[in-house]
Structure formats: structure tokens, C-alpha cells
Amino acid sequence: MDHLLGEVRAAGGVARVASLRARGHSRRTIENAVSSRALTRPRNGWVAMPGADPLLVAAARAGVVLTCHTQARRLGLWVLEERPVHVAAPPHRHVGEVKRDTHVHWARPLVPRHPDALVDPIENVLVIAAACLPREEALTIWEAALRLELVERWSFERMPLPSSARDVLAECSSHSDSGLETLIPVRLRFLRLPIRQQVWLAGHPVDFLIGDRLVLQIDGGHHVGAQRRSDIAHDARLTLMGFHVIRIDYVQVVTRWPEVHDVIVRAIAQGLHRAA
Structure with missing residues (x-):
């Protein structure tokens, strides 16, 4: 029976009886496993281990x-x-x-x-x-x-x-490092401006460069401590070089996008995306 249980476990905790039979497990062995509650039967023709993924059990x-x-x-x-x-x-x-x-x-x-x-x-x-x-x-x-x-x-x-x-x-783009970075070009397409991803500026890549001078950076959960200090220093260098930086985070993109939208369109209205 241990071999049978190992096969079911390897299948993700839920397995089709016909496939188990084809791999040499007898009907009696399978029935004994069900009778002893080592396996359950979600449906005729399927068995599952106790505690198997409920979604897989429901699918079976x-x-x-x-x-x-x-x-x-x-x-x-x-x-x-x-x-x-x-x-x-x-x-x-x-x-x-x-x-x-x-x-x-x-x-x-x-x-x-x-x-x-x-x-x-x-x-x-x-x-x-x-x-x-x-x-x-x-x-x-x-x-x-x-x-x-x-x-x-x-x-x-x-x-x-x-x-x-x-x-x-x-x-689909090959430049997005996360789902957040995927959303930005879609949501800003209406601007009809060049929006480039992962552009190297002042020795580091920026998430987005809108037009010539407007930088949009997205902070993830790792932007703390030394990483945060490095980001601040990079923002300062970009400012001295004539770029304008808008920095946002996960919550703003997912749940407070209208606020982000308003900041970006007002920056565009002021011409902050244009080269001097």
C-alpha cells in the first residue's frame, strides 16, 4: 500500500484509478486503501489523499x-x-x-x-x-x-x-519585471507619449521613462533600508541631471490608481516630460 500512496502523492494528492491500475496497482489494493481511509474517493474512478488540495479534489x-x-x-x-x-x-x-x-x-x-x-x-x-x-x-x-x-x-x-x-x-513586453510594471504602459497608453521601460540613467535602470525627462519608479516590498537609501540617492542624481521623478508603490497602483493618474497627467501638463 505504501507504493500506492506514494504514487497518489506524486500525482499531487489526487489520482485517477485507471492510471493507478495501469501502473500495476490492483483493484483490491486500491479498495483496501479506501476502506482503511488512507485514501478517499471524491468520485468513482478517482482517489485522493486526506488533506489533498481542496481545489484538486473538487475538480476531480x-x-x-x-x-x-x-x-x-x-x-x-x-x-x-x-x-x-x-x-x-x-x-x-x-x-x-x-x-x-x-x-x-x-x-x-x-x-x-x-x-x-x-x-x-x-x-x-x-x-x-x-x-x-x-x-x-x-x-x-x-x-x-x-x-x-x-x-x-x-x-x-x-x-x-x-x-x-x-x-x-x-x-506582451519582455521588459516588465513584475505585474505592476505590466499595468503601467496599459494605463498610460492614452497619453500617446513614448514610455520606455528599464532605461539606464545615472548608473541604474529606471522602471519607466515617460517622454524625455519624466521618470516613474515603482517601489516593491524590498525597497527598505539600504535599498531605500540607494533609491533616494539615485533620485537626487536624476534631479541634478534635469529629470523629474515620481515614485509610487504597490498599494497606489492596485488600489489608488486615480491618485497616481492625477499626478502623472498634471506633470505632463506642466511639460515635465520634455527635455529643457
């Missing part, structure tokens, strides 16, 4: 896969806000019971799903996110996936992407 019970922002969050991608669980199933397939606020995507998958899968392949996650989520939120997820090399851009470009996914892919 319903006959769906986790996808869109739900799977993106599980992969550690930058998700802008909390939403109800999103799952996917092939069109016209009957699924088991899901929670009332669960959103089911009935889309035909771009990448075929294995019968053992309880999570969508990353390509499907991104394609569904592009069609489902607001553009800026989808873009943050896509850029994070590309940045972490969960998917290769050249490979993705060769697939028959729907127009919504192809549009997001075309907009």
Missing part, C-alpha cells in the same frame, strides 16, 4: 480542470484580484456538482487535456484568461508566464490562437 469530483486565473494563481503568476474559482470542461460534457459561484468555461482546449489532468495546460490557461479577464489583468498573467518561462513565445506564436489571445500576445 466535478470532472473538470482548474483554469484561467485560478490555475494562474496556483502557478504563482501575478493575479490582480481575487475572483470565484474558474474551471473548464469540453463542450457538451456533463459535469458533476460545482459550487454555485464557480465559473465553468466550456471552451474547446487549444492543447488537448490528458484524462488524468485536473489542471489545464498553461497554454489553455492563458487563452481562456485572454477571453475572460479584463485586458490589463490578462496581460499581467501572460507576461508573468513568459517571464517565468512557463511557455515559450515562439512556440505559442505557432499555435492557432483565437484573436483575443493573439492580441494579448502581441502586446
Whole structure:
């Protein structure tokens, strides 16, 4: 039985019985594990370890896969806000019971799903996110996936992407180091000004250079202590060189954007983005 439990654990804590049987585990061994409560049975044809990821157990019970922002969050991608669980199933397939606020995507998958899968392949996650989520939120997820090399851009470009996914892919930048940096160009596009990322000025890269002289810096949680002192010194050097620096943080971008917007547009109105 220990070998069986090790196989289920290696599968993420939830496994399909047919696959366990194919790997040599007898029906009796599996039934004994369920009878002794070493395993549970979320649904006929599936077993799970006690304490397994509730999302995976629920997916097995319903006959769906986790996808869109739900799977993106599980992969550690930058998700802008909390939403109800999103799952996917092939069109016209009957699924088991899901929670009332669960959103089911009935889309035909771009990448075929294995019968053992309880999570969508990353390509499907991104394609569904592009069609489902607001553009800026989808873009943050896509850029994070590309940045972490969960998917290769050249490979993705060769697939028959729907127009919504192809549009997001075309907009993806390789310069953003975080989800926050992904949002800024999208939100400032209306200015119709050059917005360059990771430009080296005075010996250090700046997050954004708007026009010729307006610098926008985004502070993360690590901008404290020695890092903070270095940032202040760099800001001073930029000021002496004729640049104007606006420094903002995570909370301002995510929850107080109108305030940031007002500061930036007023700086533009004063011509602070122009070279002297």
C-alpha cells in the first residue's frame, strides 16, 4: 500500500484509478486503501489523499480542470484580484456538482487535456484568461508566464490562437519585471507619449521613462533600508541631471490608481516630460 500512496502523492494528492491500475496497482489494493481511509474517493474512478488540495479534489469530483486565473494563481503568476474559482470542461460534457459561484468555461482546449489532468495546460490557461479577464489583468498573467518561462513565445506564436489571445500576445513586453510594471504602459497608453521601460540613467535602470525627462519608479516590498537609501540617492542624481521623478508603490497602483493618474497627467501638463 505504501507504493500506492506514494504514487497518489506524486500525482499531487489526487489520482485517477485507471492510471493507478495501469501502473500495476490492483483493484483490491486500491479498495483496501479506501476502506482503511488512507485514501478517499471524491468520485468513482478517482482517489485522493486526506488533506489533498481542496481545489484538486473538487475538480476531480466535478470532472473538470482548474483554469484561467485560478490555475494562474496556483502557478504563482501575478493575479490582480481575487475572483470565484474558474474551471473548464469540453463542450457538451456533463459535469458533476460545482459550487454555485464557480465559473465553468466550456471552451474547446487549444492543447488537448490528458484524462488524468485536473489542471489545464498553461497554454489553455492563458487563452481562456485572454477571453475572460479584463485586458490589463490578462496581460499581467501572460507576461508573468513568459517571464517565468512557463511557455515559450515562439512556440505559442505557432499555435492557432483565437484573436483575443493573439492580441494579448502581441502586446506582451519582455521588459516588465513584475505585474505592476505590466499595468503601467496599459494605463498610460492614452497619453500617446513614448514610455520606455528599464532605461539606464545615472548608473541604474529606471522602471519607466515617460517622454524625455519624466521618470516613474515603482517601489516593491524590498525597497527598505539600504535599498531605500540607494533609491533616494539615485533620485537626487536624476534631479541634478534635469529629470523629474515620481515614485509610487504597490498599494497606489492596485488600489489608488486615480491618485497616481492625477499626478502623472498634471506633470505632463506642466511639460515635465520634455527635455529643457
